[in-house]
Amino acid sequence: MTTSDAQQLTLDGLAPRKRRKRAPAEHTPAEHDPIAQVVLDVQALHLGQTFDYFIDEKDSDAAQPGVLVRVRFGVQRVSGVIWSRTSTSDTPRSSIRYIERVLSPDVLVPASMREDIGLIANAYGGTRANILRFAVPPRVSKVETEQRLTASFQRPVGGSLPDNIQGGFAGRGTLPDGTRPSGSSFEVADSVSEGAAQGYRRIAANYGEANVLNDALHGQRFQSFVFDSLPGAQEWQRNMAWMAATSLSAGKSAVVELPTMREVEDLLPVLRNYGLKPFSPTPSGGWIGDVAVLNAQMPAADRYRAYLAVALGQVKVIIGTRAVMYAPVEGPALFAILEDAAYQNMDGMMPYPQARGVMRLRAKSHGGVFVAMSNARTVQSQWENTGPDTVETPVSGYSTAIHPLASPLKDATPWVRWLNRDELARLADATIGARVPHTAVRALSKALESGPVLLSIPQDSTSEALSCAKCHRQARCAKCSGPLQLPADRSESVPRCQWCGAAAIHWACPGCGHERMRVVRVGAAGTAAELAGLFRGVPMVLSSKAQGLVRDVPCKPMIVIATPGFEPRVRPVSNERGAAGHEYRAVAILDAWTSLYALGVDARLDTLTAWMRAVSLCAPRSRGGQALILGETDPAIAQSLMMWDSRILASKDLDERMETGMPPTVAAACVWGRRDAVMTLMQRIGALGGDWAVCGELPGMLGPVPIAQPDTVDARELEATADRVKAVVRVPQSQRAELAIRLHRETARHVASREPGELRFRIDPKDLI
Numbered sequence: 001m002t003t004s005d006a007q008q009l010t011l012d013g014l015a016p017r018k019r020r021k022r023a024p025a026e027h028t029p030a031e032h033d034p035i036a037q038v039v040l041d042v043q044a045l046h047l048g049q050t051f052d053y054f055i056d057e058k059d060s061d062a063a064q065p066g067v068l069v070r071v072r073f074g075v076q077r078v079s080g081v082i083w084s085r086t087s088t089s090d091t092p093r094s095s096i097r098y099i100e101r102v103l104s105p106d107v108l109v110p111a112s113m114r115e116d117i118g119l120i121a122n123a124y125g126g127t128r129a130n131i132l133r134f135a136v137p138p139r140v141s142k143v144e145t146e147q148r149l150t151a152s153f154q155r156p157v158g159g160s161l162p163d164n165i166q167g168g169f170a171g172r173g174t175l176p177d178g179t180r181p182s183g184s185s186f187e188v189a190d191s192v193s194e195g196a197a198q199g200y201r202r203i204a205a206n207y208g209e210a211n212v213l214n215d216a217l218h219g220q221r222f223q224s225f226v227f228d229s230l231p232g233a234q235e236w237q238r239n240m241a242w243m244a245a246t247s248l249s250a251g252k253s254a255v256v257e258l259p260t261m262r263e264v265e266d267l268l269p270v271l272r273n274y275g276l277k278p279f280s281p282t283p284s285g286g287w288i289g290d291v292a293v294l295n296a297q298m299p300a301a302d303r304y305r306a307y308l309a310v311a312l313g314q315v316k317v318i319i320g321t322r323a324v325m326y327a328p329v330e331g332p333a334l335f336a337i338l339e340d341a342a343y344q345n346m347d348g349m350m351p352y353p354q355a356r357g358v359m360r361l362r363a364k365s366h367g368g369v370f371v372a373m374s375n376a377r378t379v380q381s382q383w384e385n386t387g388p389d390t391v392e393t394p395v396s397g398y399s400t401a402i403h404p405l406a407s408p409l410k411d412a413t414p415w416v417r418w419l420n421r422d423e424l425a426r427l428a429d430a431t432i433g434a435r436v437p438h439t440a441v442r443a444l445s446k447a448l449e450s451g452p453v454l455l456s457i458p459q460d461s462t463s464e465a466l467s468c469a470k471c472h473r474q475a476r477c478a479k480c481s482g483p484l485q486l487p488a489d490r491s492e493s494v495p496r497c498q499w500c501g502a503a504a505i506h507w508a509c510p511g512c513g514h515e516r517m518r519v520v521r522v523g524a525a526g527t528a529a530e531l532a533g534l535f536r537g538v539p540m541v542l543s544s545k546a547q548g549l550v551r552d553v554p555c556k557p558m559i560v561i562a563t564p565g566f567e568p569r570v571r572p573v574s575n576e577r578g579a580a581g582h583e584y585r586a587v588a589i590l591d592a593w594t595s596l597y598a599l600g601v602d603a604r605l606d607t608l609t610a611w612m613r614a615v616s617l618c619a620p621r622s623r624g625g626q627a628l629i630l631g632e633t634d635p636a637i638a639q640s641l642m643m644w645d646s647r648i649l650a651s652k653d654l655d656e657r658m659e660t661g662m663p664p665t666v667a668a669a670c671v672w673g674r675r676d677a678v679m680t681l682m683q684r685i686g687a688l689g690g691d692w693a694v695c696g697e698l699p700g701m702l703g704p705v706p707i708a709q710p711d712t713v714d715a716r717e718l719e720a721t722a723d724r725v726k727a728v729v730r731v732p733q734s735q736r737a738e739l740a741i742r743l744h745r746e747t748a749r750h751v752a753s754r755e756p757g758e759l760r761f762r763i764d765p766k767d768l769i
Contacts, residue, residue, distance in 0.1 A: 043350070069101065108307075113311075139304060196246040196274070212400055240256055241267065241270040257319075259345070310329060325355045346766060414620055551568060584619065637649055679704070684746045701730075747759055
């Protein structure tokens with residue numbers, strides 16, 4: 001037997017199957033606009049454009065712009081969104097493939113949302129695929145069937161809604177005889193309109209320029225506002241609910257972004273007072289409601305259901321955490337954000353969009369209203385309120401201030417006392433230097449007779465900072481005013497700046513001229529055990545990240561110790577009525593001196609935000625409420641808290657940033673990765689020897705500063721993360737859009753040409769460290 005006749009022996013019945021070759025599927029291009037321009041779910045920066053695909057005639061009706069499709073890209077099948085349809089293409093027809101499948105029967109990305117996604121991608125130097133990853137949740141097919149069934153019986157029976165609320169209260173219409181059933185759309189509309197009118201009277205009595213905000217919510221043009229809220233356990237909730245109800249009564253949608261789900265839970269009951277029901281299931285199996293919650297941590301089906309209800313126009317009020325900034329609303333709408341300085345507001349993946357910028361950009365795109373509400377006004381908000389000549393960028397511009405009136409502010413604010421060394425000496429307190437001096441113990445003991453007391457302490461973790469050994473002022477860089485810190489590996493004894501990397505050689509304190517520094521270690525361990533000896537027999541509750549969150553406490557005498565962001569809410573007991581049942585009788589800020597050594601550009605702002613959030617839970621002075629600042633701190637922080645006027649600190653921070661060339665007076669981006677890749681990028685964009693080498697009279701580039709390697713046992717990972725650095729590029733605010741373009745273009749070039757080394761960037765970072 002020859003070699004050619006040799007065969008592989010097989011057992012009977014186990015011979016290899018011969019696959020039949022399938023004939024290629026027959027396709028007929030759609031008669032009208034047969035080319036679909038598709039944004040693919042491919043995150044590479046150099047593949048950010050649309051790709052052309054043919055639409056089969058049988059899929060022409062379903063393949064509308066905004067629907068989800070499956071296509072072949074190279075050898076892979078990937079998902080994508082049809083961005084638009086056209087009749088021509090620059091790609092040769094022989095190279096264009098057909099769409100394999102239309103996945104979603106409904107338009108998931110409406111036309112205005114597609115436009116917004118493009119604007120967001122351009123503003124932050126990313127691609128539309130980058131933003132789609134955040135904006136559109138994973139598809140759940142059973143939810144689509146469920147929502148279409150719900151929509152089939154949501155049309156009002158026997159009449160239509162008034163024009164000003166059309167679509168705002170789906171699912172509750174009139175009966176065939178023309179009467180209004182309980183909970184009908186008209187009753188809900190009347191309730192919302194009446195509640196909004198009452199809310200406006202309260203807002204107008206307490207805040208200046210309230211009429212401008214009210215007119216804007218009813219108007220049809222873009223306006224931006226900065227809202228400084230009064231203190232109070234439920235004040236911001238009532239203000240935010242009024243704005244949402246006013247927008248809804250004017251026929252607009254309302255998008256409210258909140259830092260965490262705790263604030264979402266705080267706002268929902270107040271919205272219910274306006275007659276707005278949460279989006280929830282019905283006994284018949286559908287889901288209806290007026291207020292939807294969007295959160296990236298929700299179960300996939302719940303998140304997709306809420307997103308689809310918003311995209312289909314079934315829900316007009318959308319609240320939630322960072323994911324809500326991509327709610328697919330149409331037309332003029334309210335875009336409001338609470339505590340825009342919160343670190344939760346920035347997405348953690350490329351291109352790192354920031355919620356404040358995205359919300360303002362979308363409000364402007366929709367001709368709607370943007371509101372940044374907070375207790376402590378950010379430097380960004382202060383800069384936007386400096387005057388109508390403020391530089392306009394894609395994500396910022398002039399904003400009108402809504403600030404409390406003097407008399408209501410005095411009535412709503414607790415009595416705030418700063419018990420520093422000078423004040424304790426004036427009071428002849430013998431316990432100067434104690435963590436809780438006798439003056440504070442007496443005040444807190446008096447407050448404990450009628451209700452709970454909150455003690456706010458720093459975070460549980462321990463960190464290091466450098467200060468002057470004589471006057472204890474924080475040690476800062478003489479070149480850029482950045483914080484100084486000893487190198488992590490201690491191989492170098494000279495402190496370096498965390499912003500520009502300059503060595504602090506021949507350092508001298510600008511306050512007292514002393515030339516020596518000391519290491520300050522801050523932390524808050526053992527607070528409960530220490531205070532147990534001062535307040536014997538008093539119940540004590542600890543709420544922190546390490547100990548666990550305590551959601552609420554009864555309005556009874558007890559000491560509540562909490563770290564920032566973990567303050568329990570006060571729950572009224574049976575004999576408590578009104579706002580008094582939701583308030584602490586006193587609030588004390590412990591270890592205030594740790595604020596002197598906090599790092600970061602927004603260190604003082606973050607401190608004031610945390611303190612004002614805690615003090616806002618305290619009873620006003622009319623009900624005996626008082627707040628204590630225990631220890632030394634920056635006078636601007638203490639004065640802002642005592643007068644409940646965060647403009648004091650914001651103005652000081654803004655002046656300092658103008659002198660040192662820090663955001664928001666300039667546009668900035670942080671670039672990090674392997675040293676050679678970072679330096680090459682800086683040279684290509686002009687920050688190193690180019691047109692951006694100088695920003696005003698200051699250097700355009702700060703750094704590079706080494707990035708410490710992560711703790712790992714993988715030698716390959718150590719090699720990959722070796723010699724990583726970060727640098728900052730600064731340009732005038734008028735050139736922010738060009739900064740995003742150059743960073744995107746050169747980073748895409750780095751990826752496309754497969755140049756070695758990690759390279760990433762972030763525009764408008766919260767911190768430069």
